[in-house]
Amino acid sequence: MKILIKIIIFLIIIPSKSFSLIEVDITRGNLDPLPIAVSPLSIDENSRQNFEKILKKRNIGEEISKIIEVNLKTSGLFNPLNKDAFLQAPDIANLKPRFEDWNLIKAQALITGKVSYLDEKLRVEFRLWDVLAGKEMVALAFTTVPTNWRRVGHIITDKVYQRLTGEKGYFDTRIIYVAEEGPKTKRIKKLAIMDQDGANNKFLTLGNELVLTPRFNPTSQMVTYLSYFRNLPRVYLLDIETGMQEVVGDFPGMTFAPRFSPNGKKIIMSFAKDGNSEIYTMDLENRIVEKITNHPSIDTSPSFSPDGKFICFNSDRSGYQQIYVMKSDGSNVKRISFGKGLYGTPVWSPRGDLIAFTKLHKGKFYIGVMRTDGSGERLLTENFYQEAPSWSPNGRVLIFYRETKTDDKGEGFSAKLWSIDLTGYNERMVKTPTDASDPSWSSLLSN
Amino acid sequence: MKKSRIRNIDQGAIMKLNKILKNTLLIVFACFALSACATSKKTTGQMQGDVYTGTDTVEYLASGVPDRVFFATNESVLTTASRETLRKQAAYLRKNSKITIVLEGHADERGTREYNLALGERRANAAKDYLMTYGISSDRISVLSYGKERPVDSGSNPLAWSKNRRSVTVKAN
Numbered sequence: 246m247k248i249l250i251k252i253i254i255f256l257i258i259i260p261s262k263s264f265s266l267i268e269v270d271i272t273r274g275n276l277d278p279l280p281i282a283v284s285p286l287s288i289d290e291n292s293r294q295n296f297e298k299i300l301k302k303r304n305i306g307e308e309i310s311k312i313i314e315v316n317l318k319t320s321g322l323f324n325p326l327n328k329d330a331f332l333q334a335p336d337i338a339n340l341k342p343r344f345e346d347w348n349l350i351k352a353q354a355l356i357t358g359k360v361s362y363l364d365e366k367l368r369v370e371f372r373l374w375d376v377l378a379g380k381e382m383v384a385l386a387f388t389t390v391p392t393n394w395r396r397v398g399h400i401i402t403d404k405v406y407q408r409l410t411g412e413k414g415y416f417d418t419r420i421i422y423v424a425e426e427g428p429k430t431k432r433i434k435k436l437a438i439m440d441q442d443g444a445n446n447k448f449l450t451l452g453n454e455l456v457l458t459p460r461f462n463p464t465s466q467m468v469t470y471l472s473y474f475r476n477l478p479r480v481y482l483l484d485i486e487t488g489m490q491e492v493v494g495d496f497p498g499m500t501f502a503p504r505f506s507p508n509g510k511k512i513i514m515s516f517a518k519d520g521n522s523e524i525y526t527m528d529l530e531n532r533i534v535e536k537i538t539n540h541p542s543i544d545t546s547p548s549f550s551p552d553g554k555f556i557c558f559n560s561d562r563s564g565y566q567q568i569y570v571m572k573s574d575g576s577n578v579k580r581i582s583f584g585k586g587l588y589g590t591p592v593w594s595p596r597g598d599l600i601a602f603t604k605l606h607k608g609k610f611y612i613g614v615m616r617t618d619g620s621g622e623r624l625l626t627e628n629f630y631q632e633a634p635s636w637s638p639n640g641r642v643l644i645f646y647r648e649t650k651t652d653d654k655g656e657g658f659s660a661k662l663w664s665i666d667l668t669g670y671n672e673r674m675v676k677t678p679t680d681a682s683d684p685s686w687s688s689l690l691s692n
Numbered sequence: 693m694k695k696s697r698i699r700n701i702d703q704g705a706i707m708k709l710n711k712i713l714k715n716t717l718l719i720v721f722a723c724f725a726l727s728a729c730a731t732s733k734k735t736t737g738q739m740q741g742d743v744y745t746g747t748d749t750v751e752y753l754a755s756g757v758p759d760r761v762f763f764a765t766n767e768s769v770l771t772t773a774s775r776e777t778l779r780k781q782a783a784y785l786r787k788n789s790k791i792t793i794v795l796e797g798h799a800d801e802r803g804t805r806e807y808n809l810a811l812g813e814r815r816a817n818a819a820k821d822y823l824m825t826y827g828i829s830s831d832r833i834s835v836l837s838y839g840k841e842r843p844v845d846s847g848s849n850p851l852a853w854s855k856n857r858r859s860v861t862v863k864a865n
Contacts, residue, residue, distance in 0.1 A: 428846065429843060429846035430842065430843055430844060430845075432841065455841060457805060458805065458806065476836060478809070478837065498813075498835075499809070499836075499837055501806060501809050502806040502809070515806070515809075515810065517809070517810055517813040517814075517837065519817055520768070520813060520814040520817030520818065521814075522810040522813065543807065543810040543811065543814065545809075545810050546804070546806045546807065559804075559806070559807055561766075561807075565766065566766075566803075566804075589803070589804035589806070589807050590804050590806065603804050605802070605803070608802075629848075630801065630802070632804045632805065633804070633805065650848040651846055651848045653849075655846035655847040655848075656846075658846060683805070
């Protein structure tokens with residue numbers, strides 16, 4: 246993607262560590278979300294009118310703070326307070342909050358800010374305050390094109406999340422997925438992309454051919470996916486910005502289950518021929534193809550560790566679907582799943598410490614995580630059908646899809662995206678305009 | 693002495709009791725085993741084990757030549773009935789030597805998408821291998837896996853799933 250956003254950070258103040266400022270623990274299920282007040286970003290009348298003309302929004306400051314509020318609430322870690330209770334006007338609060346007032350409504354943290362129209366650009370500044378300590382925690386200003394106003398809300402949320410949890414956020418991100426329509430027996434599937442909060446939904450293909458399993462390149466705006474173009478199931482590359490597409494490699498059979506390597510320079514995928522699926526990599530620069538597995542059973546759903554040294558994958562070489570880990574050259578293959586049931590779709594966490602998976606046991610499907618040696622298996626959610634977890638870039642949230650059981654007449658089918666925290670809490674449906682499956686989470690668009 | 697005799701008698705009695713118990717247990721186990729077999733091999737009219745044996749969804753390449761074969765869950769092994777169907781297909785294809793075919797392999801919805809794509813490919817190839825042993829050249833056969841993407845029955849029940857685990861022979865020309 247071209248540099249859509251030009252961020253000019255000219256002020257970052259991080260307070261000294263002598264004060265014990267508020268912190269949010271994200272390693273446990275948070276049953277007591279932090280009360281936070283998001284004061285609407287203040288805006289002068291001249292700027293307001295200019296933005297109203299360009300963006301057709303009456304008050305862009307309020308719109309941006311709404312995005313921040315929804316993000317914070319969706320994370321499950323924060324409880325944005327009702328604005329009706331706010332005593333201090335936004336413009337004054339941004340200069341110097343009256344902490345007693347905010348304390349009175351039980352806010353522990355406060356976000357204030359200002360938007361202005363400057364040389365046809367949107368300039369925003371915001372501050373995060375610790376209400377109890379009466380201290381500023383973060384102050385930041387940047388300038389961007391006005392049409393990026395939603396991303397401004399996401400970037401602010403990322404900064405707040407990072408300051409309060411100590412880990413990077415995941416709000417200025419996008420989800421690529423498969424949009425589904427029509428009866429189960431003649432399903433029409435299209436590639437679609439949207440912001441993490443469901444805004445800016447866009448279809449990338451027309452639905453003329455079946456498309457499956459899109460995955461983001463972690464380093465660019467490229468996507469790899471499976472398309473049945475001309476009834477030949479092949480792995481494709483798609484540049485989201487230009488719309489350019491190409492087939493990956495020249496294989497005499499079906500290629501599927503593609504994913505990028507962590508540096509974005511290779512694609513790892515399965516190639517099926519004569520009833521045997523093996524894992525291959527292809528270098529996108531020199532187009533060299535390497536065979537990684539060599540076994541007469543099914544080997545598929547490969548996923549690299551973030552350091553690129555290992556690959557986890559799905560194989561039925563033991564008789565049933567299980568999860569295996571090997572070195573990236575294919576040596577040292579070890580089975581790591583030993584619990585009851587079948588295991589599929591292993592995906593290595595961007596933090597490196599966990600592998601997320603789908604498990605089928607006694608007619609139920611689970612999304613779970615285990616350590617990379619297979620120990621510490623933890624099931625996060627159980628349902629009639631769900632699979633294909635994809636990690637948020639900070640490795641704290643998983644997005645997956647869930648399908649409903651049909652009734653006796655075969656009706657009532659739906660497929661939806663869901664997300665859940667690594668803690669097993671905060672399970673939520675992610676709204677999409679149509680039915681949806683196969684989600685893949687992008688990296689942070691800005692850092 | 694007295695005590696030990698009593699003990700002996702007791703032990704004898706206990707042993708007898710044990711035998712009786714063991715036998716009854718064996719009988720009980722046998723009953724369980726039989727009933728288990730009875731359920732797993734149950735023929736509902738449309739399924740044997742969990743392989744579809746009905747004809748609701750079957751189409752015909754020609755009179756008396758069914759177009760599809762069915763599989764057990766997670767399996768790509770051809771059943772006796774499947775082999776018979778494929779022999780009929782092979783005979784038909786030998787007689788009509790200009791016809792080329794696509795074998796479309798499918799899986800049911802109770803599996804992860806990517807594994808099912810591989811499983812569908814494996815099923816279609818099981819059918820291909822069998823046709824080849826009956827004299828059909830591999831040049832005339834191409835294989836296409838749909839995984840779980842194209843069910844014939846949209847139901848969420850074992851019978852619907854059994855209809856969907858299939859390899860369908862489609863004329864390509």
